[in-house]
Amino acid sequence: MATRSSLKTPLPTTFFALLFSLFIFLSPSLADDDFTFSPCNLTPHPTFCTATLPSHNILSVHDQCRFFLNQSLAITKTVLELVSSYLRDRRMIIPVSTFHAIEDCVNFAELNIDFLSIVLGDPERTAANSFQNHHSDTQTLLSAVLTNLQTCIDGFHEVTPYPRITGELSSVLTNAYKLYSVSLALFTQGWVKTPARTNEEDKQTTKMNRKLLQRDLDGDQVLVVREKVVVNPNGSGDFTTINDAVDAAPNNTGTNNGYHVIYVVAGIYNEYVSLSKYKQNVMIVGDGINHTVITGNRSVGDGWTTFQSATFAVVGKGFVAVNITFRNTAGSTKHQAVAVRNGADMSTFYTCSFEGYQDTLYTHSLRQFYKNYNIYGTVDFIFGNAATLFQDCNIFPRLPMKNQFNAITAQGRTGRNQNTGISIQNSWIVGDNNGNYSSVETYLGRPWKEYSRTVYAQCFMDGIVDGKGWVEWNEDFALRTLYYAEFANWGPGSNITNRVTWEGYHLVDEDDADGFTVYNFIQGDSWLPKTGVPFKAGLF
Secondary structure (H helix, E strand, O other): OOOOOOOOOOOOOOHHHHHHHHHHHHOOOHHHOOOOOOHHHHOOOHHHHHHHOOOOOOOOHHHHHHHHHHHHHHHHHHHHHHHHHHHHOOOOOOOHHHHHHHHHHHHHHHHHHHHHHHHHHOHHHHOOOOHHHHHHHHHHHHHHHHHHHHHHHHHHHHOOOOHHHHHHHHHHHHHHHHHHHHHHHHHHHHOOOOOOOOHHHHHHHHHHHHHHHOOEEOOOOOOOEEEEEEEOOOOOOOEOOHHHHHHHOOOOOOHHHOEEEEEEOOEEEOOOEEEOOOOOOEEEEOOOOOOEEEEEOOOHHHOOOOHHHOOEEEOOOOOEEEOOEEEEOOOHHHOOOOOEEEOOOOEEEEOOEEEOOOOOEEEOOOEEEEEOOEEEEOEEEEEEOOEEEEEOOEEEEOOOOOOOOEEEEEEOOOOOOOOOEEEEEOOEEOOOOOOOOOOOOEEEEOOOOOOOEEEEEOOEEOOOEOOOOOOOOOOOOOOOOOEEEEEOOEOHHHOOOOOOOOOOEEEOOHHHHHOOOHHHHOOHHHOHHHHOOOEEOOOO
């Protein structure tokens, strides 16, 4: 992934949150009185935060957060108008690849307006006394807002430079990034007015939860189907293409109304399928891996952005895919070439296969769950910045190009306040049996962004995994701020004797590993039962 820019949060309470909670506990009236210690100091941009506030000495931390959320919404509308104007201006001769990057930024700005409007439109989300009820959902949305903007910025690093556009956008995108970061930090670090629990209290709660969750949930699901349609190229179904079926699916349907199911009969479908934000609670079911196949070959090498190279893309909340193979056949020489891009909250892929080389599976944003899947790739073939959890999966590194190494993951967390990361549980890492891997270096991951976070728990690692385990992105970039962890893995590749000694790398215990489970990491116990997909809520 040479063209990407390289721009520890242990669980889940940071030093800064403890500091702030203790300060509030000792001075209960502080949040409403003059600040001696400004909440801006808890943010990544304290000087910017202080300078932007109209009167920071008289605002409570909750008022400050709401102020920055409103400023974030306002600047997002400015970004949308600016990038949209480039698409409208027929006098500009824009390179095709740059045009694609602008299109991406338009989509991201529209999504960010939606997400910020949801947070600000529900008074309970930002009420001082209702933090716990909406914490996970709100932090997820604000994390995605930051991820969307970062992806917009990254897109311009992949394409033909166009100084007028990048120059005009630079200032507004920088300010937007700071506003988003400050909003997320104030929400995450400064919202709670009660003192943090002690480590011992956390451990007792963890042990209690674990006792309740050490089971498979495969008999309690309630799957509700609202409507079912059939895709068959021979004309005997309701539609002959997947895209026609997706276009006809109803918009903005709630989970309580059940799933709109699209059954795709066996066959090879040469289609680029995209489910927009309006196509919610759609389930696509195939006839099985290698039977129902969706395939394409877009790539960065052919002028697409990584984001737009996806064969299959989904944004609509509550999406489920079952029994399907997704392919990108561009090959290793075309560099980034995505098979699936997923930016759908509370989305699930079950018994599916993802086939590609570099950047096979783009877990872009929000909360995602993958169960019993196969994935094939070479460089950074699981990447993105969602809160992503994999269970019971087969991970098949392929033979890369000459002088390349394999990196299974490239997680893209850019700030310590984002609740994102990759958690891989009870899965198998083995070669795909199509070559000699003795001379290929294969690593568990490398840090795409500064706060990259990835955890492997209870996985089998074949000897294909290099003894070092993990590999640098660029010299010492992110080695102190990343969070990489391993717990109870097994097999010849799990030997920790020669593992990296970075500050951000950890061999964790059961309590820490429990924080990266379905129950704790993606809050899946509240939404996965509706999908009908079996899952383990805790550790195995």
